[in-house]
Amino acid sequence: MKLWHELKKQWRYMDGVVIICLIMLSFVPYVVFGMSQAKEKDNDNGTIAIITINGKEVDRFDLNENTKHFEKTYYPGGDKYNIVEVDGTRIRVKEDNSPDQIAVMTSWISRVGQTSICLPHKLVIEIKAKNPENDEDDMIMTY
Structure with missing residues (x-):
């Protein structure tokens, strides 16, 4: 319980923004690959x-x-x-x-x-x- 309180004290607003941005960026390769596959099927x-x-x-x-x-x-x-x-x-x-x-x-x-x-x-x-x-x-x- 003491560890949780220490982590809560160190947490900042921008930490959450950075984490959310990184999670969103992790899906970019999936989207790009999906778009290139769809384009390849259209030009088939x-x-x-x-x-x-x-x-x-x-x-x-x-x-x-x-x-x-x-x-x-x-x-x-x-x-x-x-x-x-x-x-x-x-x-x-x-x-x-x-x-x-x-x-x-x-x-x-x-x-x-x-x-x-x-x-x-x-x-x-x-x-x-x-x-x-x-x-x-x-x-x-x-x-």
Whole structure:
């Protein structure tokens, strides 16, 4: 009880203002992120999935509501294989014979900027905007 009285004596009006301001500022990243996601959905001109093996583009698929479900098998070399499944607006590596199965565990990807990578087979699936307004994600900055 004595501790509470000591804290009450030290409390000032501006302490409360600062605490309330800090709590309000903690929600700013959430609001900014939500607004950027909403803007991305508004400007949705469609997406494409680009599949590269060993740095070379091997396939490109339109991802939209009219895209039919299908599977395609890729053989990156030797006894390696990857089965890629496309279903409407999403894509995934359904099955492969890599040891860790990381691309399989990544599961479905559908938003611009998402990737699924099978490192042992050097297979990369990347989602990009069909008509990007500004291609900021391809910019490489060096210091």
